[in-house]
Amino acid sequence: MSNNNTVNTAKAPRKPVVLMSMGSQERKGHDYQVMTHKYIVPLVEISGCVPLLAPTCCGIDDLEQYLDMVDGVYLTGAGSNIDPSLYGQENLTPGKSQDRDRDLFDLPLIRAAIARGLPIFGICRGMQEINVALGGDMHQKVYAEPGFDDHREDTDEPVEVQYAQSHAVRLVPDSWLAKLMGSEEIHVNSLHGQGIKTLGKGLEALAYAEDGLVEAFHAPALPQFTFAVQWHPEWRAASNPDSVKIFQAFGEACRQRAAQGAR
Template identity: 70%
Template sequence: MSNISSNSSKPSTRKPVVLMSMGAQERAGHEYQVMTKKYMRPLVEHAGCVPVLAPTCFGIDDLKLYLSMVDGVYLTGAGSNIDPSLYGQENLTPEKTQDQDRDHFDLPLIHAALAMGLPLFGICRGMQEFNVALGGDMHQKLYTIPGMREHREDYSASVAQQYADVHQVRMVPDTWFAKLMQQEEIPVNSLHGQGIKTLGKGLQALAHAEDGLIEAVHLPEQQQFTLGVQWHPEWQAAQNPFSIRMFQAFGDACRQTVAQKLNR
């Protein structure tokens, strides 16, 4: 089924509410739960949704309560890697930060959101969580695999340089995502050292990098909007027509969810 929502839905009387799970960060000896503004801005400005931030440090007892209050789920990137034990591997990057509270919140969150028919959009770590939740696994060190390009950012460069477009992704032809992007290839940024190795159950690729790495996925058998992308469309989204289309499509799907709830 197409993941692009129909325009036939009745107008809703409220903005969609979207759940965003937060991440752990330590500052000056204090433990924080955080969310970066750059992820929230396009959700508000282009998707037309209201973000609700869920702390991941208190477990999943209230997960269904959170989901009962929202019309979509948006899983963002983060500086941490997913615990490799969750996909049956030893940790090959012990120097990298982990956030096991987020892992143990987001993976059940994905299953619950899918079961409830909620639209789901994942970026970078969020796409990787999507894959791991459905039984897929990861390349932990893309940069050591022959034939793979360097997908990591240059930490010595400015933020603008780190988020600059550095390679193309090619759409899988004749998919809803290719139609949404309106062209066969689009330029993207690249700020990740890990990537999908084996797709999770039911996931299909929507786009690939020039080296063959899977860069976008969806669940075609699910009726609701599902999309995960490996790059960062949230970065200066207002200046990127492809990013705007993605966030608008997600927002439209969430508005459709609102309309369905109001029509019950």
């Protein structure tokens, strides 16, 4: 019999699964668990991964089961700040929203993911969470700290302007990130009022803003990919070569983890 009409039933290679923890948002008197579209798209289209969205409103009883299902962890930005009591400070920004459910889910999530050797990628709030989970602390108001610039966006501007490149970032010479970018300086957007004060245990800066604020770090002593940035590479990532390199690197780390078959 001719094979001309034979259907090709070969399965495509399995993609890595990546946990994304959602956050709280109130809408018209109802509490929502949300994840912004702009974070999901580059994970799917550039990293080549499948997102698993985890609600943070139900505690951590099922945390290990979530981690059993994934090959990496992706911690995104959000409009809320981390509760400062979790890093030993009084709240200096009472007018800013918090999301304690996300705090109490993500901090143990980070520690558990590290213990399992899972790749971790953090953006903005996600970077700050990794820092706090490992014992670091924050400048709650970078813009009020002597010697530091105001890294906040102008909320009166269109979103395209808010997320436009606004300052240079100096990459540590000969570092992993400098080699990945092929440069010791890149330009990034800036939409944050808080920033790293003291790095957590085992973390090492990879990039600094022009005022000296830590803009990226990794954990060189850990065997897995552990990387975070203060800027927003997810914004229109496909048209930004630097963002593409970052999301590709994370995707490759997750593929390597998936290939180990160690969940």
